[in-house]
Amino acid sequence: MSGAEHLTASEAAARLAAGTLTAEALVRDLLERAHTRAEVKAWVWLDPEQALAQARAADRAGRPGLLVGAPVGVKDVIDTVDMPTQHGSPIYRGNRPFADAACVALIRAAGGVILGKTVTTEFANRDPGETVHPHNPAHTPGGSSSGSAAAVADFQVPVGLGTQTGGSTIRPAAFCGVIGYKPSFGEFSRVGIKMQCHNLDTLGVICRSLDDVALMRAVLLAQDLRRVDRASAAPRIGFCRTPQWDHADGDTQALLERMASRLAAAGAVVRDVALTPADILNHHRRIFEFEAARNYAYEYEVHGDKLSAALRDGLLTPGRALPLSAYVEAIETAESFRGNLDDLFGELDVLLAPSAVGEAPAGLGSTGDARFNAIWTLAWTPCVTLPAGTGRKGLPLGIQLIGPRFRDEALLDAAAWVEARLD
Amino acid sequence: MPSSEPHRLAATDLVRLIEGRELTAEAVVASCLERIAEREPVVRAWSHLAGEAALAKARERDKAGQKTLLNGVPFGLKDIFDTADMPTTYGSPIYVGWRPASDASAASLPRAAGGILLGKTVTTEFANAHPGPTTNPHDPGFSPGGSSSGSAAAVADFMIPLAIGTQTGGSVIRPAAYCGVVGFKPSFGLFPPAGMRINTEALDTVGIMARWVGDIALFRAAMMAIPYVPPAMPETAPRLGLCRGPHWDEAQPEGRAILEAAADRLSSAGAAIHDTELPAECAEGDERQTTIGSFEGLRNHMPELYRHEALLSNRLRETKIARGRELSLATFRKACRGAEKARAAVREWAGGFDAILTLPAPGQAPRGLASTGSAVFNALWTQLWMPCLTLPAGHGPDGLPVGVQLVGCRHDDARLLEVGLWVERQLGQGDRP
Numbered sequence: 001m002s003g004a005e006h007l008t009a010s011e012a013a014a015r016l017a018a019g020t021l022t023a024e025a026l027v028r029d030l031l032e033r034a035h036t037r038a039e040v041k042a043w044v045w046l047d048p049e050q051a052l053a054q055a056r057a058a059d060r061a062g063r064p065g066l067l068v069g070a071p072v073g074v075k076d077v078i079d080t081v082d083m084p085t086q087h088g089s090p091i092y093r094g095n096r097p098f099a100d101a102a103c104v105a106l107i108r109a110a111g112g113v114i115l116g117k118t119v120t121t122e123f124a125n126r127d128p129g130e131t132v133h134p135h136n137p138a139h140t141p142g143g144s145s146s147g148s149a150a151a152v153a154d155f156q157v158p159v160g161l162g163t164q165t166g167g168s169t170i171r172p173a174a175f176c177g178v179i180g181y182k183p184s185f186g187e188f189s190r191v192g193i194k195m196q197c198h199n200l201d202t203l204g205v206i207c208r209s210l211d212d213v214a215l216m217r218a219v220l221l222a223q224d225l226r227r228v229d230r231a232s233a234a235p236r237i238g239f240c241r242t243p244q245w246d247h248a249d250g251d252t253q254a255l256l257e258r259m260a261s262r263l264a265a266a267g268a269v270v271r272d273v274a275l276t277p278a279d280i281l282n283h284h285r286r287i288f289e290f291e292a293a294r295n296y297a298y299e300y301e302v303h304g305d306k307l308s309a310a311l312r313d314g315l316l317t318p319g320r321a322l323p324l325s326a327y328v329e330a331i332e333t334a335e336s337f338r339g340n341l342d343d344l345f346g347e348l349d350v351l352l353a354p355s356a357v358g359e360a361p362a363g364l365g366s367t368g369d370a371r372f373n374a375i376w377t378l379a380w381t382p383c384v385t386l387p388a389g390t391g392r393k394g395l396p397l398g399i400q401l402i403g404p405r406f407r408d409e410a411l412l413d414a415a416a417w418v419e420a421r422l423d
Numbered sequence: 424m425p426s427s428e429p430h431r432l433a434a435t436d437l438v439r440l441i442e443g444r445e446l447t448a449e450a451v452v453a454s455c456l457e458r459i460a461e462r463e464p465v466v467r468a469w470s471h472l473a474g475e476a477a478l479a480k481a482r483e484r485d486k487a488g489q490k491t492l493l494n495g496v497p498f499g500l501k502d503i504f505d506t507a508d509m510p511t512t513y514g515s516p517i518y519v520g521w522r523p524a525s526d527a528s529a530a531s532l533p534r535a536a537g538g539i540l541l542g543k544t545v546t547t548e549f550a551n552a553h554p555g556p557t558t559n560p561h562d563p564g565f566s567p568g569g570s571s572s573g574s575a576a577a578v579a580d581f582m583i584p585l586a587i588g589t590q591t592g593g594s595v596i597r598p599a600a601y602c603g604v605v606g607f608k609p610s611f612g613l614f615p616p617a618g619m620r621i622n623t624e625a626l627d628t629v630g631i632m633a634r635w636v637g638d639i640a641l642f643r644a645a646m647m648a649i650p651y652v653p654p655a656m657p658e659t660a661p662r663l664g665l666c667r668g669p670h671w672d673e674a675q676p677e678g679r680a681i682l683e684a685a686a687d688r689l690s691s692a693g694a695a696i697h698d699t700e701l702p703a704e705c706a707e708g709d710e711r712q713t714t715i716g717s718f719e720g721l722r723n724h725m726p727e728l729y730r731h732e733a734l735l736s737n738r739l740r741e742t743k744i745a746r747g748r749e750l751s752l753a754t755f756r757k758a759c760r761g762a763e764k765a766r767a768a769v770r771e772w773a774g775g776f777d778a779i780l781t782l783p784a785p786g787q788a789p790r791g792l793a794s795t796g797s798a799v800f801n802a803l804w805t806q807l808w809m810p811c812l813t814l815p816a817g818h819g820p821d822g823l824p825v826g827v828q829l830v831g832c833r834h835d836d837a838r839l840l841e842v843g844l845w846v847e848r849q850l851g852q853g854d855r856p
């Protein structure tokens with residue numbers, strides 16, 4: 001093994017562009033790592049020959065585009081024309097879409113290699129797949145983007161695509177000790193992504209470097225690369241414990257308090273902020289239930305026996321019973337909540353908040369609690385989680401930074417400032 | 424009851440007659456299929472017809488006898504929605520022969536409510552501007568409008584009582600008006616979009632068509648999987664804001680005349696009619712629409728651009744997609760924020776009325792099939808995420824239908840339908856057909 005599997009996508013892209021690395025060699029190292037570490041079970045589809053064929057084609061074509069042959073793992077709720085797309089459900093076993101999702105086509109158009117499909121929970125919901133935590137197989141990697149987070153953390157791929165409706169990108173990234181990024185709602189195309197909740201679903205990126213977030217933004221938006229500014233001024237930070245603070249474990253609370261003090265000591269303006277309305281999570285839940293119950297109508301009506309009881313009875317059936325007035329009230333409350341955040345961001349650059357309640361929980365039965373994420377999914381604001389040490393079981397903890405909607409670039413700059421001041 | 428021609432009946436009547444065993448679902452489906460066989464060579468509303476399967480479903484329903492909301496009533500589905508048992512082309516040669524793995528929610532929910540899907544109706548290419556073969560059922564020399572061309576034409580031509588469309592600019596309301604049927608675009612996001620091929624996520628809205636406002640209310644309950652409460656005729660005449668809008672000078676003479684006449688008639692019937700203009704925040708709505716559609720369009724069409732660019736129409740490549748390449752992210756963001764501000768601004772304005780009364784299209788349908796007409800009277804309401812209802816209100820110089828449009832407060836869709844019932848009665852189109 002030559003060690004190329006440890007490169008970030010941006011580092012790999014630089015070497016690929018310079019000709020000091022071939023896409024084939026990079027993909028070989030990643031496949032070797034995935035083979036050696038098969039017990040992580042991050043992949044639901046990984047065909048070495050298919051991945052190598054794409055890499056060789058990239059090499060032959062002179063490694064074009066921003067990705068110049070760098071590989072990406074794709075969560076299996078995202079359509080791929082040349083790989084099965086099974087949504088973590090037996091209903092879609094062997095399903096072959098006719099077309100790539102827009103994000104997959106954008107990656108290919110930017111010269112990227114689709115390495116394979118990563119494990120998702122059932123329909124990006126709660127019923128887990130087989131993936132284990134790469135640092136401790138007795139623990140969940142988080143979900144629903146379980147395979148993408150585990151594969152990136154385990155150096156099996158530099159970048160994975162995730163989706164987030166509650167906390168499905170940020171939480172697994174935090175649990176696995178990598179960077180997770182959820183953009184402003186409405187920027188990344190959702191064509192070809194299995195729809196769960198049209199007001200919430202957001203395509204996200206899991207990787208090991210903020211540079212890769214910037215790189216993937218350029219790829220997925222078909223824009224020029226806008227590099228992270230690593231010399232930006234100290235940000236104005238709102239320390240947002242959120243109304244869910246009491247659910248965070250002691251390690252997480254201590255980590256956040258310590259970080260707030262440290263960032264203030266390093267020159268950031270840090271002040272406490274409260275969210276209104278405080279019951280915002282209830283509104284997220286209503287939208288989640290009402291929309292999922294209708295967007296999964298085919299699965300619920302025609303294949304109800306093949307759905308997990310957790311999804312069918314725990315989400316979809318209650319969603320069918322939820323009154324329209326409760327859903328509409330939730331939509332309108334969410335809009336005023338977003339307005340309140342716009343006001344808050346008039347005086348602040350970013351909010352600092354927990355990424356999860358704590359370390360990845362033991363066992364594979366649950367992918368953990370999304371309460372520190374669902375708030376920001378509903379908010380439509382960009383979020384990034386940065387790895388920030390470990391908890392008492394030795395598993396990673398993260399801190400989450402939230403920026404104002406449509407100011408993702410500024411969020412990444414502030415995140416770089418914060419990252420430089422972590423342990 | 425003219426049960427010799429069940430295809431002409433309202434969906435609410437069909438539900439009742441099937442329940443009372445005065446009609447079978449099979450007879451209704453057979454009647455619709457006969458009408459289609461007779462008229463389809465001229466109207467060309469269907470991209471796929473599943474007659475045998477529909478008859479089999481209808482027989483099953485008749486045998487089971489269990490009452491459901493739609494109770495065996497046939498419906499049509501725009502071919503921009505996935506169906507597991509029918510081909511799905513999105514109006515593009517790229518997808519000819521494609522069979523998706525699942526039904527869109529717009530197919531599943533009405534089916535689960537006992538509706539019988541007869542087939543897929545013609546859409547323009549990816550619900551954009553490039554037209555399909557459908558003609559206006561009132562005169563094949565004219566466009567049916569688009570992009571939900573087949574759905575509007577099939578309902579107008581008595582081939583089906585109910586159909587589903589989508590609107591990103593004016594693709595439900597305009598064809599419904601051109602074909603002389605009732606079109607309803609709900610508040611953004613209220614009908615589930617799963618399985619609909621995305622055109623522009625910030626704008627796409629699933630909508631429905633029927634020949635009666637009452638049928639719209641019935642179908643709406645099925646589309647949303649909510650309890651059905653028949654709309655009540657308002658006891659008092661509504662307060663209506665007559666909004667000629669910023670494009671009044673683009674309206675055709677018959678469009679203007681019919682809107683003014685409708686306002687007079689409603690006023691005589693007791694409605695309070697107030698001239699009103701859009702809040703200032705709605706200016707630049709058209710530019711925003713173009714920006715959002717083009718920015719998203721380039722990215723949303725990347726699967727086709729990457730593998731099948733030559734099979735996209737020149738019109739799509741040279742307009743929307745070409746514009747998308749020129750647009751900056753900052754311009755897109757500004758347009759999204761501007762649309763948000765406009766939505767906030769119209770809340771109070773629209774709240775002053777039971778509904779806004781305006782045009783659904785410049786006038787009667789355009790001659791020829793090359794253009795499905797202009798969306799200038801629709802795009803802003805789509806962007807404002809407000810519910811819209813078009814009703815037939817008269818005829819243009821070539822005898823083609825001309826409609827009026829009612830626009831309600833966002834999320835007050837049920838009230839808009841009640842106002843629509845009242846307006847429908849006053850406009851004297853309550854005797855259709």
